Amino acid sequence: MQNLKLTSPIQGKLIPLNEVKDPAFASGAMGAGVGIIPSEGKVFAPFDAKVEVLFETKHAIGLTGVNGEAILIHIGIDTVNLNGAPFNNLVNQGDTVKKGDLLLTFDIEAIKKAGYDVTTPFLITNAYDYNEIIIENDAQSLIAQADKQTKIAEEKSDETSAPDTANNEEANDKYANLSKEECVAAEILDNIGGKDNIRSVEHCATRLRLILNDKTKINEKAIENIDGVKGQFFAAAQYQIILGTGFVNKVYDVVIKQTGNFNSNNKAEAYAQMSMSQKISRTLGDIFVPIIPVLVATGLFMGIRGTLMSLGFEFSDNFLMISQILTDTAFAFLPALVTWSAMKKFGGTPVIGIVLGLMLVAPQLPNAYAIAAGTVDPLYFNILGINIPVVGYQGSVLPALILGIVASKLQAYLKKIIPDVIDLIVTPFLTLFICMILGLLIIGPIMHTIELFIFDAVKTFLEMPFGIGGFVVGGLHQVIVVSGIHHVFNALEIELLSSTGKDMFNAIITGAIVAQGGAALAVAFRTKNKKKRTMYISSIIPAFLGITEPVIFGINLRFMKPFICGLVGGACAGATASLLKLAGTGMGITVIPGTLLYMDRLPAYLLVNFIGLVVAFILTVVCFKPEE
Template sequence: MNNKELAEKILELVGGNKNVKSVAHCATRLRIITNNKDEIDVAGIESLEKIKGSFYNSGQYQIILGTGLVNKVYDEFAPLVENPGSQASTDSQKDQKMTFQGAIRIFGDVFVPIIPVLVATGLFMGLRGLVTQEAILGLVGLSPSDIPQQFLLFTQILTDTAFAFLPALVAWSTFKIFGGTPILGMVLGLMLVSSVLPNAYEVGQKVADPLVFFGFIKVVGYQGSVLPAFVTGIIGSKIERALKRKIPDSLDLIITPFLTLFLGLICALFIIGPIFHGVELSVLHIVESLLNLPFGIGGLIYGSFGQLLGIFGIHHILNFLEISMLSQTGWNMLNPIGTCGNIAQAGAVLAVAIKTTSPKIKQIAYPSAFSAALGITEPAVFGVTLRLVRPFVMSMIGGGVGGFLASLLKLRATGMALTGIPGTLLYLNDQLPFYILVNLVAFSVSFALTWFFGYKKDDTF
């Protein structure tokens, strides 16, 4: 079954075009909002080739396909529902009643297109750290002073550009999600990091002063900032949509972009920026304070309970936190602890796969364990551990123990979105042995607890 045939079959089994309200996707899942969930043939969908599982959460029917494949299936699925008789337009998502989980979902939708760029940036940072290590250079008879300045400048372009212009990326994606013109969002985001404004990093280091308007509003650039650009994108897109409804078509091309950028920038610099940049820094400070609790307590808490965020559909908030950490400090403290939770899932599922006498569970559990080891835990969670309950509890304990050690060792990643085995690329420095250690501990604890206490060989779904 090719991707087009799979998309057509999924559409048929979710109740056809008339039952699809909207469709989107994240890194691993096709996410469909339906008019009537009772029309979904869950068993039929989960029996399809390439489908790793499915579940209903946050008002969405989510089908687990895995990284890479989900993009291809979405590209085949979306045109099938994007027609005049369908409600799968962007507007239908924006105009529906907003809930907390719905807001978090939209927040996640904004960051999905940006994450691949930040993954690549994190890898560049990791590789630069590797090739500039004194120990590595010593293997070929070199020292850090032998590295050409031109090479360092080249690597700096690779590692700094995405974060320097992060508000432009965020505003572009937000405009796109909220029905605005993406290029206007891009330009509005670039205005937030204009060279005319004092650089945020220089102001923070007190080598530059903010501009002061009206005697009390301090204005700076928002390099590396996320929340001001996100809110600016929402307001800007709503301004544009309101203008399009009021302005005659003959004047739309001239007046709408002009007023959108003009009013959007006024809101961003004088209202949104000063308020939400402070909110962003406060949230970041709270999270960092939690992770820096003494004796590894923060790592124990997040390592144990972080896995629940995905189940409740609010894990997308982590994207904001990780991006903010990387842009403000250059390090990601959530990644090593969260990775332990993923690897713990792999340990629990592998224990189930080996111990079970059920051919059906073995068929699901073995590939799910491998997937979890690569950082994709949805098949393991929704296909095995959560359905059996006790293995999930054991994975929480294993993740907590691993997170506890990661916190004590003060592990920090150079990027985001890579966990498990691929995540080693974010620790290509003196942290790598400790990264391997904490994940081995998380895996072993979860495997052993599941084997001895969390699963009986004849347990089934």
């Protein structure tokens, strides 16, 4: 077997494939490769090749080289949902290209603004043909191995029972006269409850994505054993079956041909199938996730400043003032960020949201922090005999959230009734005027009162004696992640940071996250099959970077006992965090990256993570038996 050396098709930072935040790519199920964090939106041909696949959405391209190299370049994660908007193809499917030819361009900022990760998996889909694969650019060189190029789809664990020969012979007879893609499509349909169980179907570069009416009809083990299927899992209310570049198109075409043209708007269908709590969580996630990076950066600034000061560094007044600008600005104008994101989510004009948020923290209003300190009194408006306090809402979340939603709905209504000729002037004027009155006199006071009540209740629960609150949250957090409603905690963490400057919730859940990684590590330790063990480890690494979906859906939930052991480990770690009163200076990052938020209490943070990891690992080693 020969070696293969390829130049990165995109300028940017190379990262190991298992750090890509998508379980299908990170696990190596689609082949060996690397992730690329692009610095410019251009894709070049890494060798002389033919364009085998170019998706209509232009987010992915597959090439076959003159020497047999087969590669897939998938720009971003889940960017198929953008329907080609930020992409521009300069070649077409079937074209012949030379090394260095420009194939595609894409708008990095547009992809990020749409809420998608731009990390680009660069895969060698026939990696098993090579002994060693090296991907390099001007600054880096990475070995792109995927279990020594062994095809994961062909792995057979030495811990599984022997196949049912009679059933296999019957299946072979049933599909004897079908092509490969027809056979795979037929077997998939047989094992998902038939075509009548399909509500919606579409595909991306590598996966068949199904929305099903009844999930209980799925025979997951049978689907995993289909020759041609490289994995399956649930994500975002979709049942996703990994088939591979090019082949997924063929299977999709067969499914459509056999079942008819289904509604292919999986995102809308997935949302329609969610429970009310899941819909609320998804909505809150769509609103708060775009502003989290700013708060993460703010938390890191606070952590660095606190660490330096704890080490005895002395700073001038001017330097401290500059550092306070870095750490305080995002929270001082937090309502503007929230109203902007809420307006954008609900179809309003984002700049109107920004202005409304700034009105909530206008310097003419009494500052919320000064009122809390008792140095300033609220303004009072007497309306119908009722004294209504008017204050600034620095660091507040709920008033800005509700005001942003109300403003977007009001703007949409005004656009329907106001003639187009004056819409540009009248609609923004009325939206701002009405919402300013509502925000300062009605929505603000009511929502702020509710916000304080909720915050005090949550804070009291987390600070319960003997670490009870941390034990409960740490034990249940990953169950909530599986249910898909964990985004509701974004608002809670933002409120904790804006009100106290610390995030105790982050300290609790980091133990829950590392515990799932510890449980999966124990599964790999107990697994005798080397191929399986290597695949498991590739899914475990992201858990120690704060991403548990690969280990939860790929390992722990499949065997259940490791998942439960991970919950116990998370509960123990959460209780420890509560007992130590541990809290981070920011949010959004945990486990290894999260150390930057705890530099002033690093030993306590390491202890919490150690307890979660060790408890989950030991329990799993004791309870999990691979032969079961």
